[in-house]
Amino acid sequence: MNLPKDRGERSILPSEITPQSVYRDRRSLLQGLGLAAAATALGSRAQAQALARPGKLPALPGTRSALAGAMTAEKTTPYQDASTYNNFYEFGTDKADPARHAGTLKTRPWTVAVEGEVKKPGSYDIDTLLKLAPMEERIYRLRCVEGWSMVIPWVGWSLADLIKRVEPTGNAKFVQFVTLADRAQMPGLRSSVLDWPYVEGLRMDEAMHPLTMLAFGMYGEVLPNQNGAPVRLVVPWKYGFKSGKSIVKIRFVDKQPKTSWEEAAASEYGFYSNVNPKVDHPRWSQATERRIGEDGLFTKKRPTLMFNGYEAQVGQLYAGMDLKKFY
Numbered sequence: 001m002n003l004p005k006d007r008g009e010r011s012i013l014p015s016e017i018t019p020q021s022v023y024r025d026r027r028s029l030l031q032g033l034g035l036a037a038a039a040t041a042l043g044s045r046a047q048a049q050a051l052a053r054p055g056k057l058p059a060l061p062g063t064r065s066a067l068a069g070a071m072t073a074e075k076t077t078p079y080q081d082a083s084t085y086n087n088f089y090e091f092g093t094d095k096a097d098p099a100r101h102a103g104t105l106k107t108r109p110w111t112v113a114v115e116g117e118v119k120k121p122g123s124y125d126i127d128t129l130l131k132l133a134p135m136e137e138r139i140y141r142l143r144c145v146e147g148w149s150m151v152i153p154w155v156g157w158s159l160a161d162l163i164k165r166v167e168p169t170g171n172a173k174f175v176q177f178v179t180l181a182d183r184a185q186m187p188g189l190r191s192s193v194l195d196w197p198y199v200e201g202l203r204m205d206e207a208m209h210p211l212t213m214l215a216f217g218m219y220g221e222v223l224p225n226q227n228g229a230p231v232r233l234v235v236p237w238k239y240g241f242k243s244g245k246s247i248v249k250i251r252f253v254d255k256q257p258k259t260s261w262e263e264a265a266a267s268e269y270g271f272y273s274n275v276n277p278k279v280d281h282p283r284w285s286q287a288t289e290r291r292i293g294e295d296g297l298f299t300k301k302r303p304t305l306m307f308n309g310y311e312a313q314v315g316q317l318y319a320g321m322d323l324k325k326f327y
């Protein structure tokens with residue numbers, strides 16, 4: 001596996017960062033008033049923070065979530081790692097490919113279609129969708145099925161806020177997420193590793209769970225393309241691949257929908273894919289994980305937690321289910 005170098009620095013939380021635009025405005029205001037010294041002092045402070053702050057994308061602030069389990073106290077993964085070590089096969093299968101190639105993704109205009117078993121189907125322009133509910137910051141663990149994990153401060157809101165608005169019918173038992181598949185923008189589509197478009201699905205109660213999130217940003221800024229701009233799903237108690245990036249369609253259906261990974265290897269990737277240290281992948285153990293940006297190659301791996309540590313919040317969804325059978 002292509003692991004980043006061990007970097008011990010603590011990353012700054014988005015809530016601790018003054019948005020770039022605020023600095024810019026304050027600086028030009030002070031300069032306008034002829035307060036050059038003050039502007040310089042501010043400038044060097046901004047510069048010092050620039051080392052730890054995220055990229056140079058537009059700010060997307062969110063209020064700290066009050067939702068149970070939504071704010072892990074664990075150290076967040078450095079932005080540099082979270083935005084350069086990615087899985088987004090539409091841009092290539094190497095961890096560095098998405099950061100390298102996703103620059104070509106056009107995230108405006110962008111529409112998300114909502115269809116199927118709902119009373120109010122529709123097509124949402126991304127800038128309308130953004131404002132559908134108040135933006136929250138939530139710090140979730142992300143555990144990839146490959147055995148690594150990160151801690152990412154997302155910005156977005158509960159998918160349930162959208163679901164309630166479109167009024168699912170009694171036949172809506174599952175939700176399917178369809179992501180963009182555009183050969184002109186996505187070089188990875190030339191490969192047949194997966195069936196395109198990348199599709200994923202959730203059971204209705206999973207989709208309605210407040211921890212299930214539509215994310216538009218991370219680290220206080222809009223999502224970088226490689227992390228799934230302009231909108232992606234985040235389901236923190238499931239393996240990372242359930243969290244589809246660059247979503248264009250949300251379909252409410254009566255039967256368990258097809259998912260790309262099940263289609264590719266059903267014996268390895270099930271529909272549920274809940275993080276579970278007791279159910280191994282057929283080719284490797286799922287008992288432990290390596291934290292990206294923190295654990296070096298020789299660091300002892302940390303234990304993987306049941307439901308990725310969200311058991312108190314989501315365990316009830318699976319009461320009575322055989323999780324070895326429904327893996």
Ligand SMILES: Nc1nc2c(c(=O)[nH]1)N[C@H]1C(S)=C(S)[C@@H](COP(=O)(O)O)O[C@H]1N2
Pocket residue numbers: 082085086087088089090142143144145150179198226227228239240241242243244245246
């Ligand atoms: N459209 C799409 N979404 C995707 C993927 C992908 O290849 N294509 N990879 C998944 C996998 S395997 C993981 S681990 C997460 C990684 O998200 P991150 O790069 O933001 O950490 O995205 C998921 N969403």
Ligand SMILES: [Mo]
Pocket residue numbers: 087143144145146239240241
């Ligand atoms: Mo993954």
